[in-house]
Amino acid sequence: KNEVEQSPQNLTAQEGEFITINCSYSVGISALHWLQQHPGGGIVSLFMLSSGKKKHGRLIATINIQEKHSSLHITASHPRDSAVYICAVLPYGQNFVFGPGTRLSVLP
């Protein structure tokens, strides 16, 4: 069965801290996506990656295909980064499988 795990489940940080959210999965995949779900419920895509590292502003996503692991880093965190971050993997020939999400709260 395809499984996607995320850690931590919940994370509280002070503004300015460096944050890391981890994702591990159990099957071979063609890609991994990181999604952000805002407190109002909307879901947006942050990154799509299948190898290496991508950076967008203060967000960095990395993936190690051999170890079946990805990390999402947020540098200089800000209260507006407060959201649920969801890891989604795309197993070969299948639909997306989603992790349970990591709830991040950044305090001013």
Added chain:
Amino acid sequence: DAGITQSPRYKITETGRQVTLMCHQTWSHSYMFWYRQDLGHGLRLIYYSAAADITDKGEVPDGYVVSRSKTENFPLTLESATRSQTSVYFCASRSGEGPYNEQFFGPGTRLTVL
């Protein structure tokens, strides 16, 4: 409006009633999906469609029916609602099945079954 929309945004119904959740996208994306999101679970796929008139079951299809007579619409029907179907429902669309085809999500419908 451009994008992907869902209606209604909030719905309260009673056990045994039929409920239809609507999803509409303006991009002419081939693929459309229905997910439910519950506490403690990731998004779980209910049904998906690769094109008009082509639908297939996902992980949790029981109690749900879908249709796709037009590319832009993908309604989800609960034929006889149960309390266990209380959830937040998300519709999504993608232009293709390649790994770098971004998936776009609707705003969600919060359904409560009493």
